[in-house]
Amino acid sequence: MFSKVTGGTVIGIDGALIGVEADINDGLPMLNLVGYLSSSVKEAGERVRTALKNSGFFLPSKRITINLSPADIRKYGSGFDLPIAISIVLSMGIIPNIDLTKTIIIGELGLDGRVSFVNGVLPMVYHAFENGIDTCIVPYENINEAGLIEGMKVFGVKNLTEAIEFIQGNLKLEAYKNTECSLSNTFPDYNCDFSEIKGQKILKRGMEIAASGFHNVLMTGAAGAGKSMLAKRLPTIMPMLSFEESIEVTKIYSISGMLDKKGRLITERPFRAPHHTISNHALIGGGSIPKPGEVTLSHNGILFLDELPEFNKNVLEVLRQPLEDKKIIISRVQAAYAFPADFMLVAAMNPCPCGNYPNLNKCTCTPYQIKRYQQKISGPLLDRIDINMSVKPVLYDDIFSDSVEECSKVIRERVVETRQIQNKRYREESISLNSELDGRLIKKYIKLDNEVEDYLKKCISNKDISARGISRILRLSRTIADMEKCDRIGKEHLKEALFYHNTLGVFGKAGELYEG
């Protein structure tokens, strides 16, 4: 007898529906699984057989064939155990064949029949819902995650018997409603605030510009200047994640198995700070079945690279593509996997190996060492960073002063306003923020008055700015003008953009420090 249920898998960060078919035939007793399976799925046969036996179902001494379709998608993961078991039970004919075409079944089985947690449930269920499936049977531990999708009837099962009883209709389960499902309107608590940083006005202004236009940032300065502290607080001045953004982020974390069991929707902006020993693959994603890397985990959020020159040079260079394309495509023989990677790069570095330059009384490095250290950041990477600031350690007096600093909320409100201006301007385009402006859009949306244009030309010839540099400066001045709520870019905005732009190299024009 033939039966069919629906399971799911993940490709990249998106779910895919997989038909699980079972058929019991005369022949030598065996359980045969086909359909382009990875080894973790091939092993499902043993698990399912034992789990069925221990749940009181004895497999007939017949030839059982399981097919997972479509056959051209590589299936991996442990979520197929439960649908396979259920399709076998259905084809055994011991329970009436119930219509399960509008149900997706996901779950891993233990030998005793318990159903346990599976990674990537959210993207699978999300995809199923988009494809007209309205019911899902998932491991009990995953119900919160699956419950994030409004309109989906979510049933959590603890073991195989429960699942089968439920399908038979003998067991009544309550469809789970995730009460935390809808995006709350309260701003997530990051446990830190901008007001904790004393002084550093230039840096804070730079960060506000960065947050407003989603520009990449590089901070250069001696140790203890507050670079990391500031970067950590950056999410607190950025607008809340929209529902779509939240779902996207939660999906990524679901695949990576980094969602807490509560299955809360992630509302905090991701802040990822990988250590500088990270490998290429850990950064951009990889593996035979590609898993998201740090660039994807920081999607819609911040990728903070502390001690930038200490990173392996290759690792930094692979960042170039995601920085430009906002996504990363990992090609494997079976398929090319696209992961979103729309992150804001925030990098911090010391000016020299000992960290004390330009204080020559403390710095023990040779001119050559300093130059080489700064040159570890390649030109193309530097070109993709809009805001480049030097940082000076704060003085004791400032740290313990009573001065009242602006809190994150006030800054955030301004940032949100600036973003609204941008969204409004680009409503007919596929972009929404200034940092996404490309050459064509710059021509369309950034028009300079003659006077301002002449000034820009003068600066370009004086300061030796590249063509790419010009568009960076224009984007940045657009953001600054938006912050001041000005329609036209004025000279003053241009000057501020020039200040924050990296015309002077990492920390002063590379080499200029010592050059003749």
Added chain:
Amino acid sequence: MKDERNDRDLLNLWFNNIDRVGDVSKRKLISLIGSIEDIYDASKERLTDIIGDEKAKAIIDSKNMSLARELKCMLREKNISIVYPGHEDYPQKLLNMYDPPLILYVKGILKKKLNIYNMNIGIVGARKAGVYGRELALMFGRELAKEGINIISGLALGIDGMAHKGALIGNGYTIGVLGCGIDIIYPRENMELYYEIMQRGAIISEYGPGIMPNPGFFPIRNRIISGLSDGLLVIEARKKSGSLISADLALEQGKQIYAIPGRITDKNSEGTNNLIKQGAMCVTSPIDIINDLRGIAKEYDESLEKHEISTVNKNSLAPAEKMLYSCLSLEPTYIDDIIKKLKMSVSDTINLLYNMEEKGLIKQPLKGYYIISV
């Protein structure tokens, strides 16, 4: 063969490029035999008597001049000229040294009489110079060059390079003395400067084409810098600095030593402050040097004596500009500290700084740090 013997350029190239015969042996030969022609003609026995068997053999073996001829071709291709004692363009000042260079490779124009007063100032200092030293080197180079004084330096990073740059800005004549082969640009950072000096001044070296820099060469090079100079200005030197070697050499050669004082806590000024303690002239303005040189220069034109260094007329500044200007010094000030003092918004401060920078009143030597321009 007869012609070759009479070609003095070739003969000098030959004499200065004999393998295994060092400077000391060469000087010995010159002092005992006399001219290079005579050395060329001298018998093997005579040479053996003076410098020993092995070196004499090296001289005799190289007499076919194959190497020298090759070198001569290469120099012509690379547009390098040579001068040697007795050559009309050889700087006379070097002859006052006790070990004048036997040959100098030259790129550019080595003027016979370097300028109207024939006055040279050597400027040396730390390679890892601070903003203070770099800006002063630029300013002294510029102002002295404007006065018609030639600037001699070593084309190194830091003070040397800035002094050359200043001289070029001041439209003066400058000589870069290399511690490596004449066609080697070391350090690479100075490539642009190298070519500019070649056009408007001269680059000289005791070392022929292709010889790579060697730590031992630099102190030897320093003696040429001080030898060419009438006075040596030291800007920023650490306690143990190559610049102090130059100062010692200059002192031995009877040259005036000028030093720019610094704060006693600055490591980069320890050397210069020590020099002042030992009797070097403490210099706080290019005018000090100009006045001092006047005593040495015979041909100094008294009518040109009033050298003015343009200073900022503070009265012409707007109040905010005046306030900003008074916040700054030659010590780089971080922009946050400026904001704090001015109590202005970030964008207004940035704009003010940019305007002042455009007027040439201030500079941004490091990202986010500002100084006054001198």
